[in-house]
Amino acid sequence: MRRSLFLVLGLLSLSVVAVGCGDDGSPSPVVPDEFGRCADFNDLRQPFWGDTHIHTNLSLDANLQGTRTSPAEAYAFAQGEPIGIQPYYEGGNPTRMAQIDRPLDFVMLSDHAEFLGTIRTCIDPESPGFDQIDCKEYRSALQFDALPGDVQEIFIGLNGLTVLAPENARYPALCGPNDAYCLTAGMEVWGEIVDAAEAVYDRSESCRFTSFPGYEWSGGPASKNLHRNVMFKNGNVPALPYSYFDEPYAEGLWARLQEECIDAGVGCDTFTIPHNTNLSEGIYFENKMANGEPFSTAYVETRSAMEPVIEIYQHKGASECLPGAATSDELCGFEAIPFANLATTNRELITPPDPRGFLRVAYGEGMKFEESLGTNPFQYGITAGTDTHISSPGFIAENDFKGHGGAGQPNRFLPPPQGFPDIEYLSPGGMTAVWAEENAREAIFSAIRRKETFGTSGPRIVVRMFGGWEYPSDLCNAADLAAQGYAGGVAMGGVLDPQPGSSAPTFVVSARQDAASVPLQRIQIAKGWLEGDAYQVLVYDVAGDKDNGASVDLDTCAPQGNGFGDLCNVWQDPDFDPAERAYYYARVIENPTCRWTTWQCSTAQYDCNDWDYDACEALKAKPEPESNYTCDCCDPAAGLNEAACEGVDCSDPGALPEVEQRCCYQVEPAIQERAWTSPIWYQPPS
């Protein structure tokens, strides 16, 4: 798929470089971004907080859902500024505002690459594609008084191209001969995205904010999600953001990025970040290359190099593990959404997710590939993100959730939401933290590449983990824990080599609560290992107290009971077999708090005596869908209406009436927020 290469080559010279100012005020490359320039540089590294999954009005889905905020506004939001969000009044003022309580340290915007050029083509009267019928329809969908059904139809008409089989993937017809209109416009928009990132990157020694250019490659054949975000280290980027329409296989994307970025000798560096493998119907980790053959050695090496980390959790659920699937882990239910793919999520159609799309399975399969092909293609470090489609990076507060759009509830039309602002199964998403020397591009990008990262479900729980062979049992009391951790082993994301003569690896895990959230309950270590051809997982509680009695009042959302401000332990694997491949990651668990749905119901007026499921469904099915808090809070899916589910037998949900089925797919009204570290892998002697 080497289409329109001439366009790319013609515009390669437009690749953006680090921005200063020439005499005429135009950008010029005058500021070196040197490692070590920040005032608080620390060679033992420190945690920085970010979000690498954000959509603005440049994404087709966000745009048609009424998002009007630009990349510049998203960056301002990340630094603590308020933004207005949809629905908007007729005069253009927003009905709602959003703001985060603490700024983020770093951000990568990730607008869908597929339609960057299409949108521009359709709104620029000078574009040769402007008068195409599809553009006219698109513009009609932008109108204030457009009907929700019409907007949805027009969205599906365009976005449906991203769910075609790879061999049929193509730009919309409106893009003209050889897709030239949209390719040209797409490069223009991509240039603006890079410029916006350059304009907010703090190059002073204060290093208060770091931005990365990026986009989302959004392939999803038959709605099976294969999306991945593409992150660039700096403003030296390829001229075209390669999308599913340009490169319909991940291998093609990686090849383009390798050739036109990493190997181009222009200071460009990049990797891709998979997400929502939970919505892939299990194909994300399928042993199949573009040509239909099983993985080759070259393939696993490329994938391992190009995809260092994965997004374990975001708005559309967690991808860690599935309850009941290959694990007895009782905490796997956290934000496990009951949808198999993107379309069923969008349509709220309960469908069992495929366990093969979850990380525990990928980690196990990855070890098997390492055994057979010499490289683990799924040796992922951990990140998390919001996937907000309202330009709100880091907007993760459960008690202030306004909906994220995308595959969720759009909230475009007046009046503002009268009940839940999003599909009850979706959530605010999480954040990524990195252990880096300073808040600057080189340090953060390198931290992600070496997987010294962790993801959280939102709270800024800080966790650190090292693995080694000789750590002292009292390391948690050492003020220089970090120095000893690095000196005696590897940090999270690292690989432990065999140590002849040592009995078993030792791990030190220390964590502290978010100062603005509730205390911690415990730290766990999940160990997975390969036993012959089978992979196993065991989860150990290694610090804290599972039975600490902490809870939350679901009526008021007031937390109850005690927990731990910080926890630490040195743990040695009691069942270690030096001949078996293994991985270990830490999971830090907070005391219970209200989920966003429960928060909203705790302050809403509703009466479940007035609740009528059929009447509520009829409201949702109206041409302009409606709801209210009685409908939403009393729906069994919200987990708060115990009376409605009394006596319901969930052994065969499919045989139940629809309303009772919802009792079998409840969200957790109280959740335990958490942090997941990147694993440390153990590789036996070859």
Next chain:
Amino acid sequence: MLRTLLHFFLIGGLLFAAKAVYEGRRVEGPEITVRVPGDATGAEVERAIREAILLSEARRYGWDKGDPIVFTHLVRNMHFIEPDATDDDLTLYERALEMNMDAHDPVVRARLLYRAREALGYVPEDRMPTRDALEAHRQAHGERFEREGRVRFQHVFLSRSKRGDSLPADATAMREQLSTLGDERPRGLGDPLPGLRPEQSGTPSQIKDDYGAALAQIVEEAVAGVWRGPVSSVYGLHFVRVTGKEPGYVPSLDIIGAEVRADRLREIRDELGKERMDALRGAYTVHVERVP
């Protein structure tokens, strides 16, 4: 889009407004009547006048005729009021204009106002800021680009989780131990906490985000060289000794050029918008009618 706006300027859109600004003379514009509620305040009247002028300008240059969103919207309106009509879209659109539908439709109004305001803020090449202008801007608006001051401090922490009931007594002992340190660094003292360093530099905002307001305040107010504490946080008790304070500063243009340029361009857009609006306001003859 910018090319389009430039196009409008070149062919005459808002041209007399620009002429008025650049030639420094009054240019006669159209005469309009603006109807406002009888109890409208002065500010409300002025807002209504300015909107009416922008709408008039948009119509003078045919944006109501050529705008695709206006076109689609009016055609849809016509299909609604004439559901049996078999005319093509263009005919329906022309009939909508004949019916003066565009004059009162709120969507058309919002669209035209949007386009007119975008045009008002268009920045031509000759108004793009030079390096000298950016440097002047940086100096004139230092507060916008100022970096928060930093505090360098030593930090000893005692964990509540780890020490439990012995925390108060441990804190008393630690305070005594610290008082004997003199200028010596507090190496190896206290408990580890992920991200906490025995010596670090941070802004008060960062310290507040990491450890809470109480510690941030103590650090910000502390006199250099003196151990302060214990200060309580959700984690336990903290002792701090400030070793230096660096005031806030404004980085040089070489460092923050892109940031200054983006800020200045926003400002130029606002300035141009105001200049052009004022010119239009001056050129128009406006009659205000108060209606009950």
